[in-house]
Amino acid sequence: MTRRLAVREESWPLAAVFAISRGAKTAAQVIVAEISDGRATGRGEAVPYARYGQTPAGEIAAIEALRPDLEAGLDRRGLQNRLPAGAARNALDCALWDLEAKVAGVPAWALAGRRRLDPVKTCLTLSLDTPEKMAEAARAAARRPMLKLKIGGADDLDRVIAVREAAPRTRLIVDANEALDFEALRRLAPELARLEVKMIEQPLPAQADEALEGYESPVLLCADESLHTRADLSRCVRRYGAVNIKLDKTGGLTEALALAAEARAVGLQIMAGCMVATSLAMAPTMILAQGAEVVDLDGPLLLARDREPGLTYQGSLILPPPPELWG
Template identity: 50%
Template sequence: MAELLTARAERLPLKAPFRISRGVKTHAEVVVAEIRDGDLFGLGECAPYARYGETPDSVLSVLAGAAQGIARGESARAVAQALPAGAARNALDCALWDLEARRSGQAVAARLGHPAPGPMATAVTISLDAPDAMAAAAAASADAPRLKVKLGADDPGARLSAVARAAPGARLIVDPNEGWTVDVLTGLADLIARLPVVMVEQPLPADADAALAGLGYPAPLCADESAHTAADVGRIADRYQVVNVKLDKAGGLTEALAMAAEARRLGLGLMAGCMVSSSLAIAPALWIGAGADAVDLDGPWWLTRDRPGGCRVVRGVLHPPQPGFWGDPGSRP
């Protein structure tokens, strides 16, 4: 029986506004791809990202084109591989991993030859806000081992210091989301050296990060927007010490695994990241998290309600979804 691809957009309410240097959101805007083969079906979720010119409608349009190719008899895997890296390919690629597990009776763990990912510490994100509000959010999550602190160029030192005081036992990931200049970055070096900062993620705009080459800094610098796929890793290896691998950037688990392998080959550290999303997007990303130095997969933690049987974040520890949720031939929760 021929495979059939469909897709739908969903708006998932957040329990609090999620602010970064580029803006604020109150809902996670996601697209779910479903590919069927008879009675079996696989699911994949992506989060279209305006930073890369993506919207739910644009992703649905790309997936509609992919569905037409599959309906004409083209291999779904070949159709997925022909798509550009990004959210649409991520949804289809992950849906195919899920379908292939159910069709073959082999979980992703067996196909990759690795144990299924277990619980792992994840950073809990502190959204950009006034210093006292960020301190209150940090205090509420002070038992998490790592906090990811969203910052902009407006008095970042005060905000970072407020978080550090409110959660003195947490290690900190600083994330300006391309919102700084070289002067801001170097001006904060002394403060960052005094605080338990484990890395600074994408401090400069991706098109201005050549200034980071050879820059000595008290914390490792992590590429996010500057590196989407495996082909990008070598280009930025002289500017960063860590690479953030996100399935929505890479275009699915297939490319994310290749990107992680290339980062390791070049001696770079590895971070597993995500967009604000449900556990359906996080389940495949756990395979990157299992081999990463740092994990930032708290997307579902922001939702008022996650999908049944999904991941749980308890005191900064991410617990995998129930058996059968994704990439497992067992019954869905």
């Protein structure tokens, strides 16, 4: 049966400016791939990320270059060697998972070998801002079980202290997005431990994180920008105790599940993460998030509006996706 491919860029306004150490944005720019076979349509959403040299136009061009093969029946297993890990492959991989599930009449989680798909609790991310503004945001979210703070400046310790005072019972993790150097980390980590921060995500630049080898951090360190696929695990296991797995980095759910299995086998904790995007991008990661120590799938909570139907968020609890959305 002949397939048809459609791919487009979409822009989703954010509810507020979202800032991290390397910049700020007011909208989520995503690409959406749709693959139809006459019986069903599979969809996948991805976020091209400038940090990795990606643009929406470039990722769409990479998808279009595969149009003849995709429309001739290229499956997600064959896809793995046709595109590098990244947004383009993620959009297609997730669309093929969705199509396969719909054609087979079984949930995607069953195709992935899961017995069921349970709700998960996500952390909520606080955008990088002044200590006062971050404390205000934390106070409004103090009943949530976990908050993730973006850091990356001279006032980092003040930020964390302010948030801890505003949300004294909430579990805290911090994300530096590569903004620290090793000496800054060594100074900051004991203070974060005193404030009961549970995790520091990507403290150093990915190209400089060899400094972490042999360092006994008082707070669990988690790789993000340093980890994309299984090829990065041998380095990360010597430098981190946890890894943030995002489908936009792995190039889809197929590699993400394989990466999670190998990461667990070498003793690393799993964080199931996301870029800022709609529920369509979060839905496949719900499979990855089963049993993860940390879940960070709050992208839709940062948008002015989500696509419909979307995921159901009950506070921090995310319910499994409806089949009309994905899978």
